[in-house]
Amino acid sequence: MRLDEVPGGKYPFRVPAVRGLVSAGELRFDTPVTLIAGGNGSGKSTLIEGIAVAAGFNPEGGSTSFNFATRPSESSLGEHLTLVRTAGRKPRTGFFLRAESYYNVATEIERLDENGFDSYGGVSPHHRSHGESFLDLATHRFGPGGLYLLDEPEAALSVQGCLALLVRMADLVESGSQFIIATHSPILLASPGATILEIDPAGTIDRVPFDRAEAVVMTRAFLADPNRFLTKLMAG
Numbered sequence: 035m036r037l038d039e040v041p042g043g044k045y046p047f048r049v050p051a052v053r054g055l056v057s058a059g060e061l062r063f064d065t066p067v068t069l070i071a072g073g074n075g076s077g078k079s080t081l082i083e084g085i086a087v088a089a090g091f092n093p094e095g096g097s098t099s100f101n102f103a104t105r106p107s108e109s110s111l112g113e114h115l116t117l118v119r120t121a122g123r124k125p126r127t128g129f130f131l132r133a134e135s136y137y138n139v140a141t142e143i144e145r146l147d148e149n150g151f152d153s154y155g156g157v158s159p160h161h162r163s164h165g166e167s168f169l170d171l172a173t174h175r176f177g178p179g180g181l182y183l184l185d186e187p188e189a190a191l192s193v194q195g196c197l198a199l200l201v202r203m204a205d206l207v208e209s210g211s212q213f214i215i216a217t218h219s220p221i222l223l224a225s226p227g228a229t230i231l232e233i234d235p236a237g238t239i240d241r242v243p244f245d246r247a248e249a250v251v252m253t254r255a256f257l258a259d260p261n262r263f264l265t266k267l268m269a270g
């Protein structure tokens with residue numbers, strides 16, 4: 035993926051991830067799963083949304099055939115990105131799941147699908163919990179050869195749910211799908227064979243091994259001794 039031009043200092047071009055992309059000139063997603071990590075505000079959502087727009091998805095989320103808008107808050111980054119397919123094959127299908135707007139996507143699924151929600155496990159996503167409906171989507175609607183852009187899917191999921199998603203992702207990768215996922219979840223960061231791109235506060239985008247990803251390091255330190263960790267933290 036390439037950034038074509040740099041139109042100055044306003045949002046989204048001062049977001050750390052976008053500054054990192056500007057100085058790198060391009061970002062490569064050369065494994066079937068790429069995980070984008072980094073602190074709150076580092077620009078993960080901005081980046082995922084920009085890729086989604088450049089790939090032809092509705093910026094509010096959904097498949098490429100979804101074309102609805104509630105309040106336009108997506109950035110203009112996507113208009114400046116060029117996606118280059120190294121495998122040379124256009125994705126057969128796909129889905130963009132924006133962290134903030136799953137409710138709107140669920141409403142659109144309900145509106146479009148009058149055939150008993152076959153692609154979603156037979157139940158309207160409004161009649162399932164957030165996590166259940168997300169796993170319905172991944173199980174029934176995600177398919178081979180797709181491009182899946184997910185923004186913090188762990189927001190909906192229990193630990194078991196994250197593990198179920200990892201298993202489903204591995205199946206879909208086997209059948210030629212690609213995932214780009216913004217996540218804070220140490221479980222999702224453990225996706226086998228994935229590339230982890232971590233955005234630091236200055237905007238540098240680094241490839242890091244699982245054991246050095248900040249979410250993994252911090253979670254390990256916390257879980258090793260929660261009381262001690264919290265006592266230190268609260269003592270400032």
Ligand SMILES: Nc1ncnc2c1ncn2[C@@H]1O[C@H](COP(=O)(O)OP(=O)(O)O)[C@@H](O)[C@H]1O
Nearest residue numbers: 045049073074075076077078079080081107108
């Ligand atoms: N529509 C917007 N207009 C202006 N600033 C925004 C907008 N959306 C996000 N930002 C800012 O851009 C930065 C990166 O946001 P975001 O991509 O959501 O970060 P992350 O997903 O990594 O937490 C934040 O500082 C946020 O306040």
Ligand SMILES: [Mg+2]
Nearest residue numbers: 078079080133
């Ligand atoms: Mg975000």
